[in-house]
Amino acid sequence: MSTRGATSTPDLTNTRGTVSTRNRRVIAGLCAIAAILFAGTGYVTWTITRSGRPAAASGLAPAPAGPGTLVFLDRGRTLAQVPVKDPAAEPVRRPLSCLRTYTAGDTTVCLRPVAVPAGFEAAVLRDGREIAEPIRIDGTPSRARVSPSGRLVAWTVFRTGDSYAPGAFxxxxxxxxxKTQRLYGSLEDFPVTVDGKPYQKADMNFWGVTFAGDDQTFYATMSSAGHIWLLRGELTTRRLTAVRTDVECPSLSPDGLRIAYKKRLGQRWRLHVLELGSGRETPLAERAEVDDQAAWLDDTSVAYARPDADGRPALFTVPADGTGSPRLLRREATSPAVIR
Incomplete structure (x- = not known):
């Protein structure tokens, strides 16, 4: 797949983030979103890819449907959509192939491979058309998120290896x-505070962004020194503050009051929901291991991908209050998102 770009050069002031991280620790069994962990020194640079064709003129997919639409990757990694109330319906397939995707508002981020030079990029589409230069991403796509308004996009990629199994990655x-065409670099560039004190260690790792509705606040996970924290981030100040331990792959609810996440119990992850105000956490009725960043279907339930009884990828949903039982949404599907 060729890259796409614009004839005019965008303002790249403060849009390139470079990370130099030295890691000497092996973390076993983290989710697919564990970040920057490798021996030696590496450099991560997000870049904007250009070609001679205006990005805004390249219509890769029809505009997504309105509120109440479930968007996902169908078999063959094709972007598709069905009504949330009828998830088994024949999908409307859009001519866009992604390894990971997420849609919110009128914006879709598609993490996809490129052929020359070989690698991956993040394409950002609004109303079915690319609105920015594709962003070269240095690693294999793992997670993607868009803020509720559609303004901010985030991605997580593997830097070394692509296995979820225990070992170094x-x-x-x-x-x-x-809106500003600004790249915030990597979260490794953001100062971190833990227990009221600045925190800086060589083995700090970050993953799993989820956005609040103000287009400034976000949450993510950090691991370091054998601990895992939920971080609250602020784009204006570029700061990250630890607010909770043992929260992985967070997903903020539509009302902004709760976070669905994975929690490691022994050798397995189980879905939980955290009430941000009270700190109360609730294990959900899904007892199978879920290695995914859940997405909220509405204020009362979450969706996620896991293997079905035949070992094939499928979407399931479960109530967010710990009651009920898992329900199959759609077979051979991943990367769920709901347009609101």
């Missing part, structure tokens, strides 16, 4: 503002 996470 690394990923990194970036954020892009579609």
């Amino acid at each position: 690394a990923t990194t996470t970036g954020i892009y503002d579609t």
